[in-house]
Amino acid sequence: MNFWRLATLCELCSTASINEISGQGSVDKVAIGSLMRYKYYEGSSNESLSTLKQAEQSTTYRDSSTAHLAVDGNPSSIDTICAHTNNQTDDWWMVDLGRVFEVTTVTIINRFDDCNCGGRLDGIVYEVGIATGSWEECGRFLGPGHGVVNITTTCDRTMHGRYVRIRKIKQDYLSLCEVYVYRSSNESLSTLKQAEQSTTYRDSSTAHLAVDGNPSSIETSGNEHICAITNNQPDDWWMVDLGRMFQVTTVTIINRIDDCNCGGRLDGIVYEVGIATGSWEECGRFLGPGDGVVNITTTCDRTMHGRYVRIRKIKQDYLTLCEVYVYS
Template identity: 30%
Template sequence: MIIVALKTTQSNAALVNLALGKPASQQSNFRFDNNNEWTADKGNDGNADTDMFNNHCFHTDDNTSPWWEVDLQDVYYISQVNITNRQDAGTERAESVEISVARQNPGNWQMVAYNEGQIGSFISLTFAPVKARYVRVTLRNKQTYLHLCEVEVFGENVPADDCAVNLCFNGGVCTNGTTILSLGKPASQSSKFKFDNNNEWTADKGNDGNADSDLFNNHCFHTDDNTSPWWEVDLQDIYDITQVNITNRQDAGTERAQNIEISIAKENPGNWSMVAYKEGEMGPFMSLKFDPVQARYVRVTLRNKQTQFHLCEVEVYGYK
């Protein structure tokens, strides 16, 4: 389980609520009667009235991992999300709240905060500033309704000269100076699958520098049939990680590589933090980029899938 350390605070006066009145959407719409429209826009209308029937809260239908999201209409440095829960009924439904961000939609969602258990009447989640345009609130792995009465997203503008001091994810043109850190480093996987005595699809084949996508040419790793199978690499030192490239198997079983989660840690065993997530099938190749995060270990997981896991090359990029 990934748990991000959180702290509950009041809003930073220097930051601006970027979500107010911006376009919002939700996984589904629940309609109680003809007089109540608990649509997504009620979640960021600036009115935190906690009585659902006063029509200032949103309400989804009964879904698995229900979500609400807002389009900030530009990329900002996001560092805080405040949530006001419904209080007239169903308060206990708001639990296992995950905050994820993305620069594009559809895109690669990055989890930035997670609160296990119920949130109560109000919660403020703060985290290291991350550049994003889209912010999503999800009840992770819950089968229930999602209804909240206000979501505030706090942050600030990305400086015009951001490329001069950070990696180029704001549309600028510059050289990021990153290198492949994973090549030939010690790797491991959740289990080993052996087809016959001539094939050893071990973890080290996942970062051997050969992206041949035919499994039987012995340059891909292959796990057994597991729940949430994973592959990981030990970079043998702590680096600033910014990107993970993945080459999928193409000769067969391509569709198994789906719901891919990239997690990192400084120690192993340690606390794993998700930095990127791609829902659905990935296709033959995928490049996941994110703001620099310090780590020694990088793990690729098929989140909540019961299947075999095989990829033909994983490249981890970063700098010291």
């Protein structure tokens, strides 16, 4: 059992109210929700995130070829234990990872039996989404899949999402014997660290919301605000203190994607790294377009070391950051 799971179990035990004689009792559901929200980095990077998770597909070829067969933990490449869709245009298969992860790699166990059907996976798109309606392409496999058991695709950029979808881009059966989704072993340096910003749009849109471990791209959840927002002023900025010096290589922002249509607010920002708060050096820029883009990632154009990372507007607009991940 890995460290994070063990820690989570221990913390959950401390929230339980159990009768010592009968062994019956209850667990504080609020405490569980809080714990699971902040256990963002759970498990080791070589554990599949998709195994035994909830899956669905657009169509099912036979009643016994259901979506869950691709995440049941059985990696056999024989037809009877594989998920199959019908032979239709744009058929897809999807898994719900349960919460948001940084997704880096997807491996498919292809069908490899007397059918000679391995080529059915020629022409597929891998997509990652914060929600089921906000897909971004991770990569493609165009073939040839015939005779290939393991088909692995690594996302072409840093991506965060709860859902992973595999979609056909030509008409054919989609046959998946098993799907493994993996996350990065590189943990964010900024999560749960001290943050501040130049101005605050509302009392509840404070800087810490961009490093609280909640990567939702929707600005409000009920009465709870989950994105950091500054006022609409020139040169507004947001900053995080990493706690000590690191080599900073990449910064990923979870952009606001909701009914506001505010994704373009991030058009025109500068990423800066500093040894101290008064000694900034530019890491890179994002000029847009940000509208409709969930994950905005910038890699520093050179080796940079610093304790502080700042995101600064270079045009007047609200600075809206739903989550910020800094990587070494």
